[in-house]
Amino acid sequence: MTTQETTEYAPERPARLRWAQHAPEVYKAMLRLETAARQGLDPTLYELVKIRASQINHCAFCLDMHTKDALTAGESAERIVQLSAWEESKHFYTEKELAAIELTEAITVLTDGFVPDEVYDHAAKHFEEAELAQLIAAITVINAWNRFGVTTRMAPGHYTPGQHR
Amino acid sequence: MSRTQILDRAVGSAMSALSAAAKRGLGDPALAELVVIRASQLNHCAFCLDMHLTIAREHGVSEKQLDLLAAWEEAGDVFDERERAALALTEAITVLTEGFVPDEVYDRAAEHFDEGRLAHLIGLVVAINNWNRVMVSRRIPPGGYTP
Numbered sequence: 051m052t053t054q055e056t057t058e059y060a061p062e063r064p065a066r067l068r069w070a071q072h073a074p075e076v077y078k079a080m081l082r083l084e085t086a087a088r089q090g091l092d093p094t095l096y097e098l099v100k101i102r103a104s105q106i107n108h109c110a111f112c113l114d115m116h117t118k119d120a121l122t123a124g125e126s127a128e129r130i131v132q133l134s135a136w137e138e139s140k141h142f143y144t145e146k147e148l149a150a151i152e153l154t155e156a157i158t159v160l161t162d163g164f165v166p167d168e169v170y171d172h173a174a175k176h177f178e179e180a181e182l183a184q185l186i187a188a189i190t191v192i193n194a195w196n197r198f199g200v201t202t203r204m205a206p207g208h209y210t211p212g213q214h215r
Numbered sequence: 216m217s218r219t220q221i222l223d224r225a226v227g228s229a230m231s232a233l234s235a236a237a238k239r240g241l242g243d244p245a246l247a248e249l250v251v252i253r254a255s256q257l258n259h260c261a262f263c264l265d266m267h268l269t270i271a272r273e274h275g276v277s278e279k280q281l282d283l284l285a286a287w288e289e290a291g292d293v294f295d296e297r298e299r300a301a302l303a304l305t306e307a308i309t310v311l312t313e314g315f316v317p318d319e320v321y322d323r324a325a326e327h328f329d330e331g332r333l334a335h336l337i338g339l340v341v342a343i344n345n346w347n348r349v350m351v352s353r354r355i356p357p358g359g360y361t362p
Contacts (some may be wrong), residue, residue, distance in 0.1 A: 055243060065323060066243075066325075067330060067333060067334060067337075069334040069337060070285040070335035071301075072330050072331045072335075073236070073237070073240055073331070073334035073335050073337075073338050075232075075236035075239075076233060076237050076240065076316060076334070076335065078232075078236075079229055079233035079236050080229075082225075082228075083229035083233060083345075084227075085224065085229075086223060086225035086226040086228075086229050087223075087226055088285060089223070089225070090361065092315075106312050107311045107312060108311070108312075113281070118249050120286060127333055129287075143231055153352075154303050156352075157348050157351075157352050160259070160310065160348060160351060161257050161259075161309065161313075162256060162259045162312075164351060164352060164357070165258060165352050165354075167216070171216045171351070174218075174219075176275045178223060179219050179221060179262060180223075182219055183219050183321070184223060185222035186219075186228060186348070186349060186352045186353065187222070187226045187349065190345050190348040190352075191345075192350055193344060193345070193348060194233075194341045194345050197308050197337075197340065197341045198337065198338075198341060200308075200311055201304075201308050201316045201321070201337050
């Protein structure tokens with residue numbers, strides 16, 4: 051057999067808008083916000099939060115970036131894969147991580163309701179106050195990146211780990 | 216359990232810079248308030264609604280527009296085409312968990328805003344979504360804003 055089979059994937063869609071070039075001050079503020087929000091948070095936890103929010107918000111570019119960053123930082127493929135079903139795979143995560151993931155979901159899906167007391171209180175049990183405030187900020191910031199990514203249709207697949215550090 | 220009132224100073228300052236840059240680049244303070252109020256309605260942010268309804272009135276946004284904003288699609292000519300395009304985009308960007316930002320919504324906005332203004336409009340929707348999240352999560356009560 052000499053026939054070589056090549057898989058035909060759907061074409062990549064171009065981005066809608068190069069928002070950072072059109073709004074450089076906005077982009078600069080986002081970078082400042084990113085730097086400020088990650089202070090005092092465990093980097094492993096931070097990537098889990100970023101990945102889970104990006105899953106819920108369907109941000110392909112963000113998933114590409116943060117799964118690659120997480121893997122590069124030594125995160126296991128198993129924990130990344132199981133994250134979208136974390137309620138059924140709790141034994142892959144620490145209680146603290148689970149509290150953070152739960153809070154991530156509540157703050158991300160804000161249009162369906164408020165942040166429930168039990169979710170907030172659960173997080174408050176595992177995070178001391180200043181750290182909890184940073185976690186809320188971090189969840190907010192990935193939601194912001196998700197919104198830029200999805201709205202301007204930033205294309206996934208081209209991210210090299212560490213590129214945006 | 217009461218909720219934390221902490222917002223790290225560097226975080227708050229970057230969020231303010233983001234809002235200010237977006238608003239400046241959009242260059243339409245009245246429209247900016249309509250956008251910000253609509254997102255705050257969808258995200259149920261009482262503090263943000265209280266604050267931005269006050270600011271909107273300062274900018275001369277009409278009571279009619281504020282009253283009908285939650286039902287802008289059915290509000291006839293209370294909102295012009297440009298405002299409607301901006302509000303549709305605001306809703307799509309805010310309710311991200313239910314789907315993507317549809318082409319027709321994005322394209323409609325792109326007809327009314329050039330790329331620079333559009334990038335800032337998107338930035339503004341993101342910026343108010345940020346405030347909505349930090350205020351609702353920490354359950355900050357309305358009324359804290361004074362002009």
